[in-house]
Amino acid sequence: MATVEIRNVRKSYGPVEAIKGIDIAIQDGEFLVLLGPSGCGKSTLLRMVAGLEGITGGEIAIGGRVVNHLDPKDRDIAMVFQNYALYPHMTVFDNMAYGLKIRGIPKAEIRARVDKAAEILELGRFLDRRPSQLSGGQRQRVAMGRAIVREPAAFLFDEPLSNLDAKLRTQMRVEIKRLQDRLGITSLYVTHDQVEAMTLADRILVMNHGVAEQIGTPLEVYQRPASLFVAGFIGSPPMNVLDGRIDDRGEAVLVPGGQRLPLPRPRPTDAGRPVKLGIRPEHMAVAAAGFSIEIELVEALGADTVVYGRLPDGETLLVRMAGIPTVRERDRLTVAPQDGALHLFDAVTGRRIE
């Protein structure tokens, strides 16, 4: 158990900068999720912590010890790979025991640790099987078992669930959560699945193009996205974003089509400033006055309904309503944001305006 500190870490592949200076201190026992779109550098950052990738700049410390120049085996970490990376010719037992054998741990203790991990993961029946004789979910559990028996300072997960089908993924997600609560080992978890991120994380690091867009708890990231990118990436369906302008008195936002949405508190210094206005689809509701939309598409998801509406100026506006659909395509509807549901972003930089 240990802290993991990442201090201004950079990574370049030749002229391409994949990681552009990331700073974060992960607490002992914390579960940090690295979330971001494909190619944003999540795996690269994780692999630098693991020691599988060189560090171009900055420092990584595990348990207070700078590990920049240590081999993976000396960093006291364990990693779970996307494709499990089990040794195909070894039994489940040997797969889990291999790292311990190399470290010269006595046979009896290896046996005890593997048995304990197998019990936690319900793998007891499979210890003599080869990976090829297991299902995907079981292989995934073996891969986690291999990490657990090492009793490392930190777990590193690189999209461990992305090869599983939807149902199994949900099940394994719950299992990882339980495991984390039980073992309390500092974890870094890479995913591009926001549901995994929201449910597993103590904190989420949202990455984009090699920079940390926001670091915060799942609710912080949802309720107060630090940038348009985070706003669009977290939440499903994504947040509506409209062009707007703060009125001359700094009391409301004007959007094309003449709408005037009052601000929760006046901001006279921003009077006249062009902004991007974000409203989550689930924070829109049918109202007497507001945005008038023509419904283009209705998606019934069962528990709720997503309505794709078109504003008079041609922009799309999404509205998420509870329950089964009460409207149909080509209906007209007037919707308005709920109180306090407005997010303002700088029109140029896309950063949040508080």
Place this chain on the structure above:
Amino acid sequence: MKTTRVIDLVPHIVLIAGVLIFAYPIYVTLIGSTWDSGTIGRGGLPLWPGGQGAANYAQAWAGEAGDRAMYTPVRTMMLNSLVMALSIALGKIAISILSAYAVAFFRFPLRMAFFWLIFITLMLPVEVRIIPTYKVVADLGLINTYAGLAIPLIASATATLLFRQFFLTIPDELLEAAKIDGAGPVRFLIDVVLPLSRTNIAALFVILFIYGWNQYLWPLLVTSSGDMETIVTGITKMIGTGESANDWHIIMATTVLAMLPPVAVVVLMQRWFVKGLVDSEK
């Protein structure tokens, strides 16, 4: 129904005919090794076994003088061939695994240059480089030694390429998992790469053993004493040219004996293939 059965029959007939054509000379050799030289010499070899088998084989094995000449005993030639074939097969496998491992898993300066150097040797078969090779071996004083027989034939671009291709199919993540587990390059080779390659190794062993066993030109050049005779060159030397009559019964017995080790290797290794296929892991 009838017509399909006839159609099924055709391939079988073709196959059986093929087997007969290929097997017949071997059968004749086998039968010939059980008759006396007179019967064979007259050209009227019967198609059933004669009574001289035990005597012929004993004579060939021990190398007692034949009716017309003295030969190196088969047991000596077999031993020489066995040492040569095993050294070549095992040596080639060991060297090519190591060089393929280096090329596939490590990054070092001039890596691709070395790879291409190995590759180029494919274009230079033994026969082409035989004179310089002979000179080197002679200068090293390796004429009439096992080392001289085997070492020049050990380097193998083909096997290196084969292993390299196979190693490239081993996922990077497996190497990374092993690194995190604490396995260094040697451990990874022994604990992971070799076990995963064992069916490849078995297949190559069969091919290379037979390749080594059947070497002709090189042993002919590099051995001059009877003690170092290999069985393939030995048999050809038994067959005289021109006037001299041949001890066909001994030649045939020797030939049959010469076939046994390659056959044994194929049969034994076949079990390994099947084993490798049955508990196939991906």
